[in-house]
Amino acid sequence: MTTFAQNLSSRHNQANTRDLGALPSVEYDLVRTHVFASFVTLVISVVFGITVATKFSFPDFLGSHPWLTWGRLRYNHTQGIFFGWLGNAFLAFFYYAVPRLANRPVLSRKLGWLLFWIWNFAVILSGWVLVAAGFSQPLEWAEFPLVVAAFVVLAFILMVFEFVLPFFRARPSDMYVSGWYIIGGIIFTMLAYPVGNVVPNLVPGARGAAFSGLWIHDAVGLFVTPFAVAIAYYVIPATTRRPIFSHFLSMVGFWVLFFTYPLNGTHHYVYSAIPMAAQKGAIVASAYLGMDVILVVTNLLLSLRGSSGLASRDVPLRFVWFGVVSYLVVSLQGSVQALMPVNRFIHFTDWVIGHSHLAMIGFASFIALGGIAHMWQRIPGTRYNERMMNWSFWLLAIGLTLMVTDLTIAGLVEAQVWQSSAPWIDSVRAVGSYWLVRTLSGLPILASFVLFWTALVTGPRSETVTSAVRPVAAEEIVAFENGSAAAHEFSWTGWLSHAHVVAFGAGVGFFALSFLVLAIIPGKELEHEIKRVAPVTMATLTASEQRGRVIYGREGCAYCHTEQVRSLAADVRRFGAPTEPWETKYDYPQLWGTRRIGPDLSREFNLHTPDWQLTHLFNPRLVVRDSVMPPYPWLFNGSANQPTQEGLDLLAYLQTLGRARQLSGFDQQALASSVQPETPDMAITGEPSARATPPAVPIAMMGGYSSSAPVLHPASEPADLQEEVSRGEMLFIRNCASCHGPAGKGDGKASASLLPKPANLTAARFSDQRLSSVLWNGVAGSAMPPWRQLPTEDLRAVIAYIQSLHVPGAASSTQDMTTLDMGKSLFAANCASCHGDTGAGNGSAAGALSPAPTNFHLKKPTQERAWDVLENGVPGTAMPPWRSQLNADERHALVTFVRSLYSPAQENSTQ
């Protein structure tokens, strides 16, 4: 039967004086194999993702083995989706579509199998194993180690031969837009991938981050997007049997995408230390990209005109349609969230995670699934279960919608808490339920993928699917014939016949321009700035600190903790002065991070004691009850106070964060000389200037003793006091009990590994002044942090509760003058140098001691506590045991004297 299309094809041939010849061969084996590999890796990657999500709600889940820790699974989740799922799906599409688009077979079947083995075994499987074993890079979308990255580059070079060469044998003027996207995606990813993976290891800190930012966006813009759009442009006309709305618009969209996408990268580092010109350039390019996507999506949706019924009936087309709509939504969302007024609020939050899932599932995966389903029906001998495919679509749509909605709201909640002065852990608590919903939303998504796979191996074998679709409309044929003749004439006579070559050159030019304007020029500026202001005393990391940095990277710490304080008042208020470029001059690679589950760590130096850090690493919930940070027991020999060398190395690295800045006195120098760092405060009008904020005392962080701590007094009315005590108990259990124990006896879970031990709050009567000071400033030299980020009414309630814990000790048995005189004499001889003559903790040696000696007028130990201290000392402080130097009578006399300083009556006073 001579078909309509054959007629059309024949006339087309005549018009173009070109013989299409025999159909090229198609490597269906490779299509099937890559589809199979894509689903195996997809399911594994999604299981990784669901496990990672589960750990937010149950942080100890699978937490005892390093291969299954959050950070490593997170790396493997995203790399698996990127290379395993999408990479294999795209390769399957290439084998199917390139012969059709180029009218040439792919270069070589053997090369195809070589590429398959390299991609799946040298890249994906090896990458997963190496990351799980602790060999990785802490670089977004570049987590596989460099040895794997080399195979990725090799694979892209092979792709050029396998898929791009066939197009070069055809005339560019005949090339359909999908072919352009395939060529562009392969070539530009091949160029961009080494830059994102290698350069940050050679160029440190802020300068390296400029390159990392490019790759973060290029991974989506030059790999995921072009191939997904290529599939959409292929499946829509192939299903509807109607040409796309406008090939001209499709080519405009194609070139603008390749012009602008590489220029977007730095929008991941808005308000950072990267020069503002580069940031603003990226923001403008993001706006252009949004406009381009509107153009592309409009063209794609107009290509479905008159076929809306088909889009609802044909499941593969429906997948593609959903992906196209998601493409519009996620791209506009991306353009908006690059804008400074939005970025300052939602960056680092779960909003961005929702955005990335909308991009990778809603856009790329939906279209890839549609492409696979479309191809599969047309591959000889395959099975296809439409009912199951339909279920897969709805499960995926429901799961994704739930996930993105949930994460978007969670991001807004986090942002709201971060804008306040509430403790960081409050933001974690606030989104706990959202994280649980996110985990649950992963289940229908996983089920959808399994159903999709099942749909490809069950059901009837493929039949002719083209009979149900309409032929090309008659009027369009006439137009096509006329157009072909004109096009033929035009293509060989006008100088614009070289338009594609010119455009390709422009694309390469813009690609190079992106590195020039967003990385190289800013890098030079940063280099100059660093040379100008970096303190000469800034030391490089020691070997132990450097090893700790590697451990920090391999465990994925940078994926929850940023190391960059942005030039925003909210950041400065919470974490301290904005990060200066020179602070990162030894960071190979940069560890700025793009997400905050935990607080920024740029100013960690001196904020926590080593015992707190080690306890926190061993099991974070020992010191922060509601923390979702994973435990790292493999860095210890069974307990928090027995760290391995790796544990010590990581501790050493954590204690370097912010060290150079603090030790150099950079902020004091800057203030004294009125020389403000050059990075401008990019806060919008009305935003309190980040630079104008005194940088030394971040209100919500540790450190920074304030002598102006207010003295907070609990309520005096019994009813009010009782209410305060009740509320204080709740706050105490939430924030204090992990160290001080639920009854305040200093026997919390963390107490075993903290030195000095947390105070037994029942063993002394604390004055309002003392408790206010401790809660406001913490206790230097101990793990006790300041809590002044809590509202004062909360602090007052905690004070009320702590004072309610005190049980007055037994009254002093004897207070005869002889004993008191003896005690006074012993105190003057042995204790006054630290505690002062009057026991006010102000002896001549007190200034050098940390923690400071007790002021007995503010902290009034019970008789039992005073006796115990004299017997055993206070480990972790300068207070020694006295039982070997003083006999029992002398110690008894000392206890009697010390208690006489505040007297039993005073012990129960509030002052």
Next chain:
Amino acid sequence: MINLIVIAISAIMFALLLVWWRWPAFRAWIEAPKYSMLCQERRFDDQRDEAGNEPVVDGGHA
């Protein structure tokens, strides 16, 4: 830098629109691939129909 990006992309857009407006033959030329793609797709389908739904061209390289 912003000016550079804006000018460059705007100039390219303007040039494309100018070509589109000035040379009608360009329109036909640039639109031709969307038809040839469909023709090619149909050729594959026809070949598959004629072969009785069997794998007719599965590989081809030695």
